[in-house]
Amino acid sequence: MLDRRSFLSASFSGTAAGLAASSLSGLAFRSSFDELLAQLEKIPPLPDHSLLDTNEDAYWAEIRKQFLIPEDVIYLNSGTVGSSPAPVLRAVFEGYETTEKMDAPDPEDYPIWGYAAWNEFRDPLAEFVGCRRDEIALLRNATEANNYIANGIDMKPGDEVLMTDQEHPGGEHPWNLKAKRYGIVVKKVTLPRPVKDSAQVLNLFNQAINPRTRVIFFSHITTFSGVVLPTKELCTLARSKGIVSAVDGAHVIGMMRLNVREIGADMYASSPHKWLLAPKGTGFLYVRDEMIDRLWNTIATEGWDDPKLRAERLQRIGSSNVPSLWGLRASVKLANDIGVDRIERRHRQSADYIFSEMMKRGAESWTSPDAALRCAIVSVNVPPIQRMDLENWMWKTQKIKIRGGDPYKLRLSTPYYLQKKDIERFLAKFDEYKSEKVL
Ligand SMILES: Cc1ncc(COP(=O)(O)O)c(C=O)c1O
Structure with a gap:
């Protein structure tokens, strides 16, 4: 398992080169890297699976804690790139911790093999x-x-x-x-x-x-x-x-x-x-x-x-x-532990909710009206709202990340760790933008 002290001492120098942004000085990197590890250490273990049956909302709220995405940020753009949760980040660090020591028992075993079966x-x-x-x-x-x-x-x-x-x-x-x-x-x-x-x-x-x-x-x-x-x-x-x-x-x-x-x-x-x-x-x-x-x-x-x-x-x-x-x-x-069907159901529920709410707001659907032909991405056209203006406003003033396409299309992604209150906050902010800035 990843242990912060041993990871830092055993592989700080080797891993730093791979992980640090090149513009960071060694010192700045050490403190931000320290911070990251400290943050990871604070993340609680995965919730018990039985919570899914007794209190599903509480389960997903616990799952949300696995992500480094700040609590006040709403991330509606897994369609571009997902955020890796703690178990995944820890595994990457463990990978470095294990491989960068260069001490594999086989003298021909190196951590860079691009010639292996894996x-x-x-x-x-x-x-x-x-x-x-x-x-x-x-x-x-x-x-x-x-x-x-x-x-x-x-x-x-x-x-x-x-x-x-x-x-x-x-x-x-x-x-x-x-x-x-x-x-x-x-x-x-x-x-x-x-x-x-x-x-x-x-x-x-x-x-x-x-x-x-x-x-x-x-x-x-x-x-x-x-x-x-x-x-x-x-x-x-x-x-x-x-x-x-x-x-x-x-x-x-x-x-x-x-x-x-x-x-x-x-x-x-x-x-x-x-x-x-x-x-x-x-x-x-x-x-x-x-x-x-x-x-x-x-x-x-x-x-x-x-x-x-x-x-x-x-x-x-x-x-x-x-x-x-x-x-x-x-x-x-992680996906197997949570259950792929549970994940898919959650994705569909959140997307269906955001879809129906956007329809109530007069958006034009570009995702299928047939629920079987949608999953966790909802795409809606919302003229005359310019999507880039909205995207900027949402992120820079409301900490909500969305994406879309010019001129008026919004693409809203609903990853499973998204909470209903997050969607409601997005919808309220959309209404606010529309009434104050557009109409
Ligand atoms: C359908 C589809 N194909 C390919 C890509 C490119 O993905 P990547 O940058 O991971 O190669 C994307 C990214 O959004 C996509 O939506």
Whole structure:
């Protein structure tokens, strides 16, 4: 276990380089680092699971204490990046404490291996997302995984990839690069705002597929509107036509139950730092076993051409930040300890509440009216309120962090540690802004 004194004395110098912002002097770093460890020490243990059955609100209020987010701050932007709670941070520090001593029993064992199976980290993750260890490569984020997909698939000039008009730049641009460099063609379906039901999306894809379509690429949950697309059905459609399916699932892990094999995707990219609350710089790429041999490496080092390595071949990227994987493993454990279904239910309840309250306030929904096609992201259009003005006001004067898109869109994320009173405070402040600054 992390012990503050031993951590500081054993690994302060080695870890400082990795953890400190480069602009901090050694002294300033020591005091802020001291402060961080002191704060972590004060965080209570996780609440007893039985509290979930007897007093659910009290359970989530206890869970809120696991985060370094100050008590008076309301964080409604897990959609961009999650906040890692104490068990995850402690695991990262333990990772440093253990590895930076350079005293592993095996003389060939170093803490930087970017040439290893990392099964101790892949196994729990693979189980969590419903696949085999050999089908998962640990990467740094969904952007990287999306690039591995686009770079790795053989396509000829004129071959088409079909995507939606709501892809994140980290999903779309790898294909734009391939188009510019190799002459493939990027085609898009325009998703309705909001998507009414699954059939609408399936029809759009079905109509847009043509004999040149080689790949369909889409977000399981889009960054733009938070709509949950009918991913299993889209993958089935692709398979029935001999088309490769590649899914950007940046938001899904940790937000809702995920089983990549059941979905049937050929490839699935994700960013556990968002909703699973893992350390930043942890991501993964799932490649269905039957597909692995068709995907070229983007980064080549020892083992790049060894098919026996299966997906491990794709995670060999040279020296890497292994302690972040300790944090990733802890974030999987935390989600399992709380219970993925409980988490998903909580996410849905909070999002449904904020959604219905925003509807009462006359907002236009860009997330689906079908509750099954929403989870923990609500996207609403609120003209004439300029979202950046509101975003600035909310953060700078009210300590509420939201995000959106110009000119009038708000994207509200509801992580499970958010309390009902937090949502009510946001709504009251929204009303205040609207009445005082706009109308
Ligand atoms: C759908 C989607 N894909 C990819 C990304 C990029 O995530 P990352 O920066 O972790 O690679 C995001 C980020 O918001 C996203 O929403």
